[in-house]
Amino acid sequence: GNSVTQMEGPVTLSEEAFLTINCTYTATGYPSLFWYVQYPGEGLQLLLKATKADDKGSNKGFEATYRKETTSFHLEKGSVQVSDSAVYFCALRSQGGSEKLVFGKGTKLTVNP
Amino acid sequence: DVKVTQSSRYLVKRTGEKVFLECVQDMDHENMFWYRQDPGLGLRLIYFSYDVKMKEKGDIPEGYSVSREKKERFSLILESASTNQTSMYLCASSSPAEDTQYFGPGTRLTVL
Numbered sequence: 001g002n003s004v005t006q007m008e009g010p011v012t013l014s015e016e017a018f019l020t021i022n023c024t025y026t027a028t029g030y031p032s033l034f035w036y037v038q039y040p041g042e043g044l045q046l047l048l049k050a051t052k053a054d055d056k057g058s059n060k061g062f063e064a065t066y067r068k069e070t071t072s073f074h075l076e077k078g079s080v081q082v083s084d085s086a087v088y089f090c091a092l093r094s095q096g097g098s099e100k101l102v103f104g105k106g107t108k109l110t111v112n113p
Numbered sequence: 114d115v116k117v118t119q120s121s122r123y124l125v126k127r128t129g130e131k132v133f134l135e136c137v138q139d140m141d142h143e144n145m146f147w148y149r150q151d152p153g154l155g156l157r158l159i160y161f162s163y164d165v166k167m168k169e170k171g172d173i174p175e176g177y178s179v180s181r182e183k184k185e186r187f188s189l190i191l192e193s194a195s196t197n198q199t200s201m202y203l204c205a206s207s208s209p210a211e212d213t214q215y216f217g218p219g220t221r222l223t224v225l
Contacts, residue, residue, distance in 0.1 A: 034213075041218075042218055042219075043117070043205075043216035043217050043218045043219050044156075044203065044214075045215075045216065046213045046215075049213070051212065093212060099144045099161070099163070099209065100146075100158060100161065100171070101214060103155045103156040105153060105154060106156075
């Protein structure tokens, strides 16, 4: 079945550091891929998405590229801020029909000033 | 903006009680979802609905039921709450026209 594996946290960085959160997936065909973010005390919100191979999603300085050959969708940001402290979830929606999302377990990021 | 609201942010119930969690969305979305979120396990889908009066089991439906009598409202029911149902419950909605699910703020349920 479909699955998403993302790097275990927690991740702690200093402000302005470079961030990478790894995400790999298992799915048939060409799923849509997502990163959601959950700020403290809130629900999840979409951060970025990509729907086909080699697409790059970007938002708020975050980027992720859909790599079919490595089945990956790693999240990156060049310079993190304290306000980026949150839990980040990688997710996929399988190709062709189902509206369901499959989520990774989440990675908690803490950015210190 | 899409808004998904959940009836309570925090809820404390006793073992054996019947518990209702309500979710309302204001964007006329066809799809609605209930997840539970637990540390180290991420989000797991309990039930979802594609239309009024329609429901399908997710990955962990045991101990739960749902009701969707109106398009905007999706209720999660714990028939007889147990301590292992202590968790954060998240509701979401989406439209087939776009990939994005929109989430409510969550209900943190504690069963004593």
